Amino acid sequence: MSKLVPKVPPLPGVPGATKRQQYSASTKRTLVEVAEELFTANGYASTSLDAIVAGAQVTKGALYHHFSGKQALFEAVFEKVESSTARAIQQEMKGVKDPWEKALTGLRSFLAAVQASSYRRIVIQDGPAVLGYERYREKEERSAFAVVQDIVRTVLTAGGHDVDEAMVGTFAQIFFGALSSAGEAVSGATDTTAAAERVETAIGFILAGIQSLADRGVALDGETSAGSLRRTLGALGQEG
Amino acid sequence: MSKLVPKVPPLPGVPGATKRQQYSASTKRTLVEVAEELFTANGYASTSLDAIVAGAQVTKGALYHHFSGKQALFEAVFEKVESSTARAIQQEMKGVKDPWEKALTGLRSFLAAVQASSYRRIVIQDGPAVLGYERYREKEERSAFAVVQDIVRTVLTAGGHDVDEAMVGTFAQIFFGALSSAGEAVSGATDTTAAAERVETAIGFILAGIQSLADRGVALDGETSAGSLRRTLGALGQEG
DNA sequence: CGACTCGCATACCACGAGTACGTACCCAAA
DNA sequence: TTTGGGTACGTACTCGTGGTATGCGAGTCG
Numbered sequence: 001m002s003k004l005v006p007k008v009p010p011l012p013g014v015p016g017a018t019k020r021q022q023y024s025a026s027t028k029r030t031l032v033e034v035a036e037e038l039f040t041a042n043g044y045a046s047t048s049l050d051a052i053v054a055g056a057q058v059t060k061g062a063l064y065h066h067f068s069g070k071q072a073l074f075e076a077v078f079e080k081v082e083s084s085t086a087r088a089i090q091q092e093m094k095g096v097k098d099p100w101e102k103a104l105t106g107l108r109s110f111l112a113a114v115q116a117s118s119y120r121r122i123v124i125q126d127g128p129a130v131l132g133y134e135r136y137r138e139k140e141e142r143s144a145f146a147v148v149q150d151i152v153r154t155v156l157t158a159g160g161h162d163v164d165e166a167m168v169g170t171f172a173q174i175f176f177g178a179l180s181s182a183g184e185a186v187s188g189a190t191d192t193t194a195a196a197e198r199v200e201t202a203i204g205f206i207l208a209g210i211q212s213l214a215d216r217g218v219a220l221d222g223e224t225s226a227g228s229l230r231r232t233l234g235a236l237g238q239e240g
Numbered sequence: 241m242s243k244l245v246p247k248v249p250p251l252p253g254v255p256g257a258t259k260r261q262q263y264s265a266s267t268k269r270t271l272v273e274v275a276e277e278l279f280t281a282n283g284y285a286s287t288s289l290d291a292i293v294a295g296a297q298v299t300k301g302a303l304y305h306h307f308s309g310k311q312a313l314f315e316a317v318f319e320k321v322e323s324s325t326a327r328a329i330q331q332e333m334k335g336v337k338d339p340w341e342k343a344l345t346g347l348r349s350f351l352a353a354v355q356a357s358s359y360r361r362i363v364i365q366d367g368p369a370v371l372g373y374e375r376y377r378e379k380e381e382r383s384a385f386a387v388v389q390d391i392v393r394t395v396l397t398a399g400g401h402d403v404d405e406a407m408v409g410t411f412a413q414i415f416f417g418a419l420s421s422a423g424e425a426v427s428g429a430t431d432t433t434a435a436a437e438r439v440e441t442a443i444g445f446i447l448a449g450i451q452s453l454a455d456r457g458v459a460l461d462g463e464t465s466a467g468s469l470r471r472t473l474g475a476l477g478q479e480g
Numbered sequence: 481c482g483a484c485t486c487g488c489a490t491a492c493c494a495c496g497a498g499t500a501c502g503t504a505c506c507c508a509a510a
Numbered sequence: 511t512t513t514g515g516g517t518a519c520g521t522a523c524t525c526g527t528g529g530t531a532t533g534c535g536a537g538t539c540g
Contacts (some may be wrong), residue, residue, distance in 0.1 A: 011358070020506050024518065044369070045285070048496060060498085061520050070497070104466055120373075129284070129369035133360075133424060170438040173425045174418045174446075181417020184373060185410060198410040204466030206414075208448020208473050212456060215477050218448070224446030225437070226344055233448050237455050260537055264487065288527060300529085301488045310528065 016042040028066045030056045036077045040118040044074055044126045074122075074130050081122050081141065085113045093147075099154040100207060106151050107179070107203050108146075111196055112131035114183030124180055140176075150175045155207070164222055178203070268306045270296045276317045280358040284366040314362075314370050319379065321362050325353045326383035333387075339394040340447060346391050347443055348421070351386075351436055354423030364420055365444055380416075388416045396448065399460040418443070 017025070034055040038047040049070055053063050067073040089109040098103040113119060124126075128136045137145075149172035156163045156171060182199045189195035213219075218232055257265075274295040278287040293303050307313040332349040336342040353359060363384075366375045377385075389412035396403045396411060404452055415479055422439045429435035453459075 018507070020517070023506090027518085037256070043372075049498090050496070059520050062518070065379070065518060100470065100486075104470075125368050125373055128365050128421070132283075133365055133428070137424075163460060167438055167442065170422075170425060170435070170442050174422050174439070174442055177421020177424075178414045178418040181420070182410075182414050184377070184412045184417075188373070188377070194406075195410070198407055199414070200461075200466045201464055201469075202407065202410050202414055204469045205453070205460060205464070206446055206449065207451050208458070208469040209446065209451075210450040211449075211473055212458070213445070213449050213475070215473070216452060218452070219443075221327075224441055226440045229441075229448040230340065230344075231445045233451055236452070258538070259484065263537095267487085289529090290527075299489050301490075303488095304529075305487060 024066075027056065027058055027062055031058070031063060031066060031073065031121050032080060036081065036118060036122070039074065039077055039126070043068075043121065044130050048102045066115075071130060074126075075139075078122055078127060078131065081118050082139065082143045085116070085119050085123075086147055088113055089144070089147050099151075099158045099226060103151050103155050103207055104200070104204060106147060110147075110179050111183055111186055111199060114180070115187040115192070120184070120187055124184065127192060145172065145176050148172050148179065151175075153186050155210065158211075159219060160219065161219040163220050167220060185189065242479065264306075267296070267298055267302055270424050271298070271303060271306060271313065272316050272320060275313050276321065276358060276362070279314065279317055279366070280361045283361060311370060314366075315375075315379075318367060318371065321358050322383045325356070325359050325363075326387055328353055329384070329387050339391075339398045340451060342346055343391050344396050344440070344444060344445055346387065348442065350387075350419050351423055351439060352425055354420070355427040355432070360424070360427055364366055364424065384418050385412065388412050388419065389427065395447070396460060398451075399454040399459060403460050407460060442454075 025138060031052065033046075038052055038055065049060060052073070053060050056062075063073065067076065077121060089106060092109040093102060093106050096105050114124070131139070149168065152172045152175055153163075153168050182203070186192055186195045186199055187203050216236055218229070218236075254361060271292065275287075275292050278292055278295065281287075289303060292313070293300055296302075303313065307316065327347060329349040333342060333346050336345050354364070371379070389408065392412045392415055393403075393408050396408060422443070426432055426435045426439055456476055458469070458476075
């Protein structure tokens with residue numbers, strides 16, 4: 001295979017860059033794209049580097065020049081899929097002001113995005129195992145998780161109360177897990193539309209519950225505990 | 241290595257079984273136990289079959305006699321870890337009658353169980369990637385997930401209303417994801433006790449919200465949707 | 481007590497991740 | 511323009527690992 005000239009001339013690219021940089025960036029992008037396809041279709045473990053470099057029309061020398069190994073390549077794919085997903089969700093939430101409405105909008109976007117096979121396979125399914133939970137959460141923290149955390153914060157502080165930041169993080173993690181699992185429920189169902197509606201209703205019900213507590217003056221503060229909540233609810237139940 | 245006699249005489253075992261069956265069962269158990277240790281410590285991908293058979297004092301011939309391959313061995317470990325965990329949780333929930341109290345009890349047990357490194361690594365982290373989400377959920381359905389589903393059902397139907405079974409499943413899946421993620425939050429935190437308390441409070445808050453809706457006569461039925469919930473809440477907010 | 485089979489060991493193969501090293505091409509400087 | 515250097519790959523190899531084929535001796539049963 002002659003290497004005199006790349007088979008595909010590099011896309012316009014950055015004008016301020018030299019030919020070599022453009023060629024190099026082009027092959028790197030191609031590698032990531034091919035890897036995303038194969039990882040999505042067959043999973044991380046069942047995808048060989050030979051298959052990836054063959055699809056990208058290069059050899060392992062090129063791959064190992066750009067990435068330190070298979071895992072590093074996966075990380076690049078992971079970040080690409082994840083950042084584009086997060087961007088799409090944030091796009092759809094722009095302009096919605098009411099916290100509860102915003103939460104539901106974000107939920108719908110998340111459910112839509114999470115059904116993309118690339119996100120399911122690469123981020124949800126293989127991500128934790130390949131990167132390890134440490135790096136996995138670390139990366140999530142700055143994209144999809146950040147969106148959830150933002151929503152949670154606005155919802156919890158909607159009543160004007162201020163909530164402990166650690167508690168916001170806890171809630172965000174709980175909701176993120178709930179949403180990920182919900183996404184799986186939707187994309188794994190035979191009737192995805194009906195499943196999506198059920199999930200919306202369920203999350204809506206939970207959010208409505210939180211809102212209902214806010215209506216009745218029950219708030220989260222530093223002193224709130226599971227036990228105190230039960231007592232408060234009991235008292236409210238007596239008088240109501 | 242002589243194979244005249246097993247290094248360790250088999251545990252008492254079933255009296256009605258022949259020696260060969262006892263020896264065989266013994267080595268199989270040993271394989272699963274050693275595999276559980278190594279999988280937990282190093283993860284599935286980084287654990288070689290050579291290491292496992294060395295730890296079990298046998299060879300690959302024995303392993304492939306009992307299991308069809310590495311994945312099948314993992315499944316055996318998975319089922320062992322998972323079933324024992326589910327049993328432990330159900331044990332602690334025995335005798336608690338009040339649905340809300342039962343839910344909180346189950347939550348505490350789940351948080352405790354989920355912190356076991358074997359459960360975190362094998363079930364939560366490696367499980368989905370190794371088994372695939374299909375088989376993963378399929379297996380969960382019959383153990384830890386079943387516990388969650390049971391709790392969810394009793395809580396949702398606590399007010400005397402009957403809820404669509406599909407909706408129970410949706411809720412269960414959402415809560416299961418939430419609890420798994422919460423478990424990670426707890427076990428990954430520096431101060432696990434404080435983290436566990438935050439999780440309890442957060443879940444308690446969500447449950448209290450649902451209970452609050454029940455108090456105010458808002459229930460889930462076939463016609464409930466996210467939109468209708470918002471309208472109902474709005475009306476209640478006006479009069480309250 | 482003899483044949484048969486089960487439980488396991490041994491030896492081997494195929495494949496895939498990672499490495500060492502060679503080389504052609506691009507770019508900057510002279 | 512030429513040339514030296516370094517970048518961006520290609521080639522050829524190693525080694526660890528999952529899986530397989532086959533042999534063999536101890537249990538088991540007639």
